[in-house]
Amino acid sequence: MWLVWCGALLLVLKWFEVDPVATWSWWWILAPLAAAFVWFEFFERMFGRDRRQVEMAEYEKRAKQRVADTFEGFRKGRAGRS
Incomplete structure (x- = not known):
C-alpha cells in the first residue's frame, strides 16, 4: 500500500x-x-494473501448473519408477548 x-x-x-x-x-x-x-x-x-482476504470476508459475512439471526429471534419473541 x-x-x-x-x-x-x-x-x-x-x-x-x-x-x-x-x-x-x-x-x-x-x-x-x-x-x-x-x-x-x-x-x-x-x-496467498488474496485467499486470506476472501476467508476474512466470508467470516465477517457469517458473523453478520449470526447477529442478524440473533436479533430476529428477539424480535419474534417480543412480538409474541404483545
Missing part, C-alpha cells in the same frame, strides 16, 4: 510542479504505481 501512497504523492508533486520532482521524467513518477499494480495482481496471489 505504501507504493500507492508514494505514487500518489509523486503525482501531486509533479502536478503542482514542486522542485525537484517537476523536472523528473514521468517514468519515475509512475514507477511506484506500476510496481503496486504488479504487487497486487501477481505477488499477492503467489503468496
Whole structure:
C-alpha cells in the first residue's frame, strides 16, 4: 500500500510542479504505481494473501448473519408477548 501512497504523492508533486520532482521524467513518477499494480495482481496471489482476504470476508459475512439471526429471534419473541 505504501507504493500507492508514494505514487500518489509523486503525482501531486509533479502536478503542482514542486522542485525537484517537476523536472523528473514521468517514468519515475509512475514507477511506484506500476510496481503496486504488479504487487497486487501477481505477488499477492503467489503468496496467498488474496485467499486470506476472501476467508476474512466470508467470516465477517457469517458473523453478520449470526447477529442478524440473533436479533430476529428477539424480535419474534417480543412480538409474541404483545
